Amino acid sequence: MEETARFTDAIKELLDGGREERLADLLAEAHPADVSHAIRELPVEDQVRVFRVLSPQHAGEVLAELDDPVLRELVGSLDEAEVSRALDSMPPEEVADVVEELPKERAEGLLDLMAEEKAEEVQELLEYREGTAGRLMSPDFVAVNEQATVAKAIEHIRRAKTGEGAFYLYVVDDHDHLVGFVPLHRLIAADPATPIRAIRTEGVESVTVDTDQEEVARLVQRYNLIQVPVVDVNRRLLGAIGVDDVIDVMREEATEDIQRLGGVGGDENVLDPPQAVFAKRLVWRLINLGTAVLAASVIGLFEKSIQTLATLAVFMPIVASMGGIGTTQTATVVVRGIALGDMTGSVLRRVLSKELWLGLTTGAANGLVIAVIAYAWKGQALLALILGLALVFNMLVAAVVGTLIPIALKAFRIDPAIASSVIITTFTDVCGFFSFLGLATLLIKFLL
C-alpha cells in the first residue's frame, strides 16, 4: 500500500510541474488498477489531465476500474469523442458497466459514436437486468463441437482472438447446447487426434442469464470455479463469467452486508462526497430516532416510579445496552450464516436452541455480575435482584429476536442485513425497559 501512496505522489508532482510528457511515460508502464486508484484522490480537472495522456486502450482499462461516483464525474468533464475512443477498445461487458452509470442522454450519445457492431453487443447486454448473470457475462468465449478433435480445437483457439480471460474450452453439441468443458492444460496434454468428446468433463455447472449474481458467487465459492458458463433456457451457450468479475460481486455483497448491519446505505465508499450519502445516512438516523422515541415512551409510562426512585434511571440503560449486544451478536451470526448459505430452514430449530442456551447462560453470568455491582453501589438487595432478572429476561428476548427477525425478513425476500441493530434493538430496548421498570414499579413499596 505504501507503493500506491508513492505512485500517487509522483503523479501529483508531475501534474503540478506541468510535465505531461514525463507523466505519460510514468503512466504507460503502470497497471490500469493502480492508475484508477491514484486518480480517485485527484481533483476532477487533474483527473482529466491524467486521462488525456493515456493511450485509448489504457484509458478504457482505467475507466473500467473506477468507482461509480468518480467515473460519473470524470466522464462528465470529458468530450464524448474522447470517451468513445476509450470505450471502443474495451470488451463489451465493460463498456456496459461504464455506460449504465451515466445519465441516459450521455450514454446514448456515446453508443452512437461507437462502432456499430460493438454498440449492438453492448445494447444486448444492457437489456439484462442489473445484478443478473446476463449482465456479468462476457460474450467472448471459446467453444467447439464435441465431434471435433483436439487438433481442431487448438486450431480454433488460435484463430479465435479471445482475450486473456479464456481458461476453459467449452464443448457444445450440434444444437449449440453446452455439454461439457475442457481445461486448457488438459487440452495441451492430450493427443491431437483424440476427439474432444473423450476428454471433456461432463456435468458442467452453468447458470442462466437471469440467475442472481449472488447465486453465481455461491456456485463459484462452493465448486471452486474459474469461469461460469451462461446459457439460455434451452442450455444454449451465450457467454461466460470470469472469476475476477465474481470476486467483485463478492466484495460488493460483503460491503453491502457489513454496511447494512451498521445502518449505512450498502454501497458507500469512504471517499464519496458527503452530499451524495446525506440522504441515506439521514434516513437511518431518522428511523433510529423513531425507535428511540418509542423506547422513551415506554420509560414515560414509568415516570412516576422514577420520580419516586431516581436510582432506577441510573440502571435503566444497562438493561437496554445488554439487550443491544445480545441481539446484535445473534443477528450478526445469523445474517452472515444466511449469506454463506449455512442458515437454512432445516437448521432453524438447532440455531434457535443454541441462541437460547447462550442467552440463558451468558444472561445468568451477566445478571449475577450486575446484581453484585448494583448491590455494592446502592446497597439495595431487591433492586439488585430485579436488575439481574430483567437482564436475563432481556437476553432471552435478544436470542429469539436476533434469530427470527433476519429469517423472517429473508422469507419476505427482504435483505436480512436490514435487520441492523437499528431495527432489532428496538425490541430489546422496549422489553428491557418494560421488565425492569415494570418489576420495580410492582415492588416499589419494598424498594423505598
Next chain:
Amino acid sequence: MEETARFTDAIKELLDGGREERLADLLAEAHPADVSHAIRELPVEDQVRVFRVLSPQHAGEVLAELDDPVLRELVGSLDEAEVSRALDSMPPEEVADVVEELPKERAEGLLDLMAEEKAEEVQELLEYREGTAGRLMSPDFVAVNEQATVAKAIEHIRRAKTGEGAFYLYVVDDHDHLVGFVPLHRLIAADPATPIRAIRTEGVESVTVDTDQEEVARLVQRYNLIQVPVVDVNRRLLGAIGVDDVIDVMREEATEDIQRLGGVGGDENVLDPPQAVFAKRLVWRLINLGTAVLAASVIGLFEKSIQTLATLAVFMPIVASMGGIGTTQTATVVVRGIALGDMTGSVLRRVLSKELWLGLTTGAANGLVIAVIAYAWKGQALLALILGLALVFNMLVAAVVGTLIPIALKAFRIDPAIASSVIITTFTDVCGFFSFLGLATLLIKFLL
C-alpha cells in the same frame, strides 16, 4: 439451495433404511462440496457411515471441504488408517489444512502413516505461519526456462502431472528466478518454434512466503489474478496460490469483519455447538457490561437532577441511542474502507471533514425533529432546546470517534473491526449523558 436440501434428505433416508449400497451410488456421483455440506447436518455416527462408503479420493475431497469443528469431530471418530488413506489422495496443501486442525498427537500419528515423500511436503508447508502465502500455496505448478521453445513447454506440461489448478505457465531464468508467465491460451495460440521469452508477460505480480493472506487477496482483487506465484527472498519460485483458495480467504476475512463489528468472535458458524462459542460471546457481553456501568455511573452523577425532574430520564436514552447510530454508521464505513484499501492516511482529513459535515447536518435535522417532538410531548421549550443541542453535539462526537478509533487501532496493528459498537458507543453514551444531563442540571431552575 433447494436441491441441497433434497440431497440431504435423500442421504438421511438411505441412512435410516440402512441401505449403504444405494447410498454409495448416490454419493459417488455427487460433488464433494455437496457431500460435505450435507454431512454437517448429520449426527457424528451418521457422518462416519457416510465417510465409510466414499472412495478414498472422494473422502479426501470431502474432508478438505468441511468446516473445522465438524472436521475435528468426524476425524476423532474414525480410525487413523481410514483417515490416512483419504489424506494420501489429497494434494499436500489440503492435507496441511486438515492436519493443522487436529490435536498434535493425532496429527503426528496420521503423518506417520502417510507416504514418506508426501508427509515431508506437508511438514514443510506446516512450517509456514498460518495466514501467510506459504501456508496457502500449492507446491504443484508448471514452470519452464525462458530459453525453452513453445513446443518444449507443451512437452513439459504433458509430462508434468499437475492437477486441475494450472492456468499459467511460469517462466524462470537459469537461477530459477521468476521472470514472467504465459497464459495457457497464449501458449496454445503460439507457433511451436517461438521461444517462450518472446511471448511471456513480464513484471508478474508475486508474493513471498511470509506475505499476509489479506495482502494476497488484495492483489488478486486489484489485478484480477487467477493464480499468484509465491517466491522466496531471492525471487526463486516455490509455489502458486489458486484463486479458489484466495476466495476462501476473502470469505473468512469478510466474516471476521462482519462478526467483529457485531461483537462476535470472528469465525463463528451458525451451527457451532453453543459450548464452543460461549466464552467468546461472554467476553464481549462482559466488556459491554463494563462500558454500560461506566455510562450508568455518569447518570449517577446527576441522580439528584433526575429526582427533581424525572422527565430527564425519559429523554436520556434518545441522546445515547442517536450517538450509537452515528458512531456505528461512521465506523462501519471506515472499517470497511480500511479492509478494501481505500482508507489510507492521505485521505484521513477528507474523510474526517465528510463525517463532521454529515454529523452536523443530520444532527441538526434530527435535533430539530426531536426538539419538536419533546416540546409537543412535555410542553417545555427549554428542555426541548437542550435535548436538540445535546443531540447535535453527540453527532459531532460520533463523527470524530467513529473515524479516529478504527484508524488508531489500525496504527497499533489491532484489527479495526474490533472497534465494534461495543467499544466506540461508550464514548457517545458518556458524552451524550454528560451534555444532556449536564446542561439540564445547569439550567434546572428554569426547567421546573
